[in-house]
Amino acid sequence: MTLRIGVLGASRIAENAIIGPAQELGHRLVAVAARDPLRAKAFADKYGVERVLTSYQDVISDPGVDVVYNPLANSLHAPWNLAAVEAGKPVLTEKPYARDRAEAARVAAAAEASGVTVMEGFHYLFHPAMRRVLELTGEGALGELRRVEVRMGMPEPAPDDPRWSLDMAGGALMDLGCYALHIMRRFGSPRVVSATAVERTPGVDERLDAELVYPSGATGLTTNSMVEQEHSFTLRVIGTHGEVAVPNFINPPADDGLTITIGDTTTVERVGKRPSYTYQLEAFAAHVELGAALPLDPADAVANMALIDETYVAAGMQPR
Secondary structure: OOOEEEEEOOOOOHHHHHHHHHHHHOOEEEEEEOOOHHHHHHHHHHHOOOEEOOOHHHHHHOOOOOEEEEOOOHHHHHHHHHHHHHOOOOEEEOOOOOOOHHHHHHHHHHHHHHOOOEEEOOHHHHOHHHHHHHHHHHOOOOOOEEEEEEEEEEEOOOOOOHHHOOOOOOOHHHHHHHHHHHHHHHHOOOEEEEEEEEEEEOOEEEEEEEEEEOOOOOEEEEEEEEEEOOOEEEEEEEEOOEEEEEOEOOOHHHOOEEEEEEOOEEEEEEOOOOOHHHHHHHHHHHHHHHOOOOOOOHHHHHHHHHHHHHHHHHOOOOOO
16 A cells, blocks of 8 residues: 655655655655745655645645644644544654643543554664664663663754744753653653753753663663754663663664674674664554554653653753
8 A cells, every 4th residue: 555645844854754765665745735835835846745735734634645744843743643633644743742741641542532543753763773772682682771871962953943942842852852761761661860951041951961760770861952063863771791882873874883792792783774764654654554563652652751741840941
């Protein structure tokens, strides 16, 4: 089956997250709408989207659209995901799932009640790099878990970028830290011990770092900054017998090497440069078409938003 995909907005992330994967896998990009009609037309012309519609609701309601991709600003994820659920259209939504735990719970409840999938786009989880990390920890090759470190940095967005807007639910923890907390939850149920933030404007963090602890006593660290010189997305998992380091878990095509140290032996494994977004759309399509299981569900999304809220509070800030 070829999925007919409707795109909400003409966002920067769409090229990597949906356009390229859809083209590679043979799915159709059938509709797009944006606040600026001219921008929507330029987007459609550039990427071969079949038609430009007037509004997000038009995309969702279009009988020729099978599934919806939602890369809108954070504050618009939940409202338009709910609209898609109401229309019976499965959604691949960019992270974070919502603005806070309460909003995420409303989306999750609607999705579960209607049987419509709303999958949060944590694409890294579908790539062989992360599957290999989870395999190493699951089989005990690293020994007992001792520490998880996720360090994330990116160059500063433009001043008018939605990621700097409190109303749009922006901030470093929402944009970057949601990944880090999601990764940490793959290894258990950590709680936040402490967090510190640097606010760009009241309520909007340009940097937020947090220390966490697992019930076992293992610890976690997440550093998240939107004011760095370059992109950097690293993961390190340390156990009693060894450790594994992933140099770029967000963008494996840039570096697909995993450095694994067990005792005195260090090896580098190459896991392939096929984009994680392609693996993600492949899994999402198999779920929609064939009912294949997904590694993400609404309960996971709610739990992640709850930990984001907890981290903001620990940093002396209000959740979005």
